[in-house]
Amino acid sequence: MSAQTETHGFQTEVSQLLKLVTHSLYSNKEIFLRELVSNAADAADKLRYKALESADLYEGDGQLRVRLSVDKDAGTLSIIDNGIGMTRDEVIEHLGTIAKSGTADFFSKLSGDAAKDSQLIGQFGVGFYSAFIVADKVTVRSRAAGYGADAGVEWVSAGEGDFTVTNIDKPERGTEIVLHLRDEEREFLDEWRLKQIITKYSDHISIPVEMWEAGTPEREEDGETIAATEGQWSAVNKATAxxxxxxxxxxxxxxxxxxxxxxxxxxxxxxxxxxxxxxxxxxxxxxxxxxxxxxxxxxxxxxxxxxxxxxxxxxxxxxxxxxxxxxxxxxxxxxxxxxxxxxxxxxxxxxxxxxxxxxxxxxxxxxxxxxxxxxxxxxxxxxxQFGAVLKEGPAEDMANQEAIAKLLRFASTHSDEPTANVSLEQYVARMKAGQDKIYFIVADSFNAAKNSPHLELLRKKGIEVLLLSERIDEWLMSHLTEFDGKALVSVTRGDLGLDDLSDEEKAEQEKQEADSKPLLARFEASLGDKVKAVKVSHRLTDTPACIVADEHDMSSQMIKLMQAAGQSVPQVKPIFELNLTHPLVHKLADEQDEDRFGQWAQLLLSQATLAERGSLEDPSEFVNQLNSLWLDLSR
The missing domain is CATH 3.30.230.80 (Ribosomal Protein S5; domain 2)
Known part of the structure; x- marks a missing residue:
């Protein structure tokens, strides 16, 4: 094979990463050796698996190992494995791109502060690129197992904008990484320092990590002649799984x-x-x-x-x-x-x-x-870090749903803090006497949930409500319907079932509903097919109106979730609830002008929709209604 040399530019993200690695102030530079030894051990593991079907891949040498070699005169440290190796195409692919996904998110989090960003790099896991923490040039020589000696490839880069790839002869399979250390990093040419790092990070890698032990000349000691010994490769780590x-x-x-x-x-x-x-x-x-x-x-x-x-x-x-x-x-x-x-x-x-x-x-x-x-x-x-992922559990794993539910955490009205630290077991332990349901609300944000008008009656009665504000929460609660024998109930849909907690108010509520039938009929006539029904609200104390989903209808949050996923959603009409004790509703009951009544009814519906869903289909219509009523009131 001819010594074909090509120059390639790094993937944009790699160039950014290498620049950051090179210029950041690492508090723990030795981490590069852990990453490179770990990659070498992985290459050995992969060869062992491939050789199960084709023992010829061992090429007569089945003793897998990683070796560290130091050349103090040249200022180089080499990490050599006899694992699976790489072809030319694999070298270009693996060493020229970041195979790990999430790269864009990684760079969006960089602050420009070297100390903070160096920690971020460590969390991202830079693998091979960590070599540039200590080296101003890296040479990689590799040959894939099962190929001829002329299938070797050499990759060279100074960690800047490009790298070169050249075909070479390489008799041994596997990969050799040569780090040309910067002058200030020569501590990593010291054998004792390297052994310390290997013992610290790679002691239990299941293949030996070896270093060369020089031989000793023949010598006299206490009148005895001690024979000369030859140099040999010796394992530094325990090499036990x-x-x-x-x-x-x-x-x-x-x-x-x-x-x-x-x-x-x-x-x-x-x-x-x-x-x-x-x-x-x-x-x-x-x-x-x-x-x-x-x-x-x-x-x-x-x-x-x-x-x-x-x-x-x-x-x-x-x-x-x-x-x-x-x-x-x-x-x-x-x-x-x-x-x-x-x-x-x-x-x-x-x-x-x-x-x-x-x-x-x-x-x-x-x-x-x-x-x-x-x-x-x-x-x-x-x-x-992982709470949102765990919330996928109740829908995915019915067999362990109760165990998963005990691990879930929520924000709640028990505290003004947005921290999700309330368990369902804690909620149940704090339930009011006679309460047989666990109440929750799903909204676009913690503040939207906390300040929702749907909580007014529950807050007045001292009943705790779980405040959910992550996108997955509606999906979670559609599958987690019960805990410890108690139903989980959304405060934004159907009847809250608080009658058994408010017996003294029940008679007054029944009278209100009977007396309000003409007013409800006027609202239904004015709003037409924009609502499913108009009812008296028993959940509001300070807000004139709200919208709720019928017991079996799709909630506002579920509609948003499905739309975000690109799914078509059938039109769902809300139930419009009126707070008959609110002064604005009282005033509307006395309004004789049906056109003006209709404008106010539409305005209340728009307000309630905005409070529940966070947006309106036609915001300009809402603004025009509001302006028109303001002008009318100012006359």
């Missing part, structure tokens, strides 16, 4: 370090669970709850899932079959003795073993969250 060890042999720091390897995360996890199950089914699981959401959490095309091992052999990353989608934030691995080594994604879809593992691991993850919930501060951290 951490999950296979007994819990008593693993420290918290070990678990945290392994999490950062598995998840490529900068921060410590919130909690983890390590379990070995024996008996009818044998498997080991190690699950983690992260402390921070990745940028691609909401990307539908991105893959999520656990690492799958079978009898300690790596099979695949992101095996989504073992946890439901609403737990996609859970990181970790499962190692099964009951799946075949040549397991495929198709087998995983229908396997009874997979289904059993999925059920057990789901319960384990929910149990972890229940344990975490006992620490209010830690759980609030989790909820702020």
């Amino acid at each position: 951490l999950w296979t060890l007994a819990k008593s042999e693993i420290s918290d720091d070990d678990y945290k370090a392994f999490y950062k390897h598995v998840a490529h995360d900068w921060d410590d996890p919130l909690i983890w669970a390590h379990n070995k199950v024996e008996g009818k089914q044998e498997y080991t699981s190690l699950l983690y709850i992260p402390s921070r959401a990745p940028f691609d959490l909401w990307n539908r095309e991105n893959q999520h899932g656990l690492k799958l091992y079978v009898q300690r052999v790596f099979i695949m990353d992101e095996a989504k079959q073992f946890l439901p989608q609403y737990l996609r934030f859970v990181k970790g691995l499962v190692d099964s003795n009951d799946l075949p080594l040549n397991v495929s994604r198709e087998i995983l879809q229908d396997s009874k073993v997979t289904q059993s593992l999925r059920s057990a691991l789901t319960k384990r993850a929910l149990s972890m969250l229940s344990k975490l919930a006992k620490d209010d501060a830690a759980y609030q951290t989790f909820w702020d």
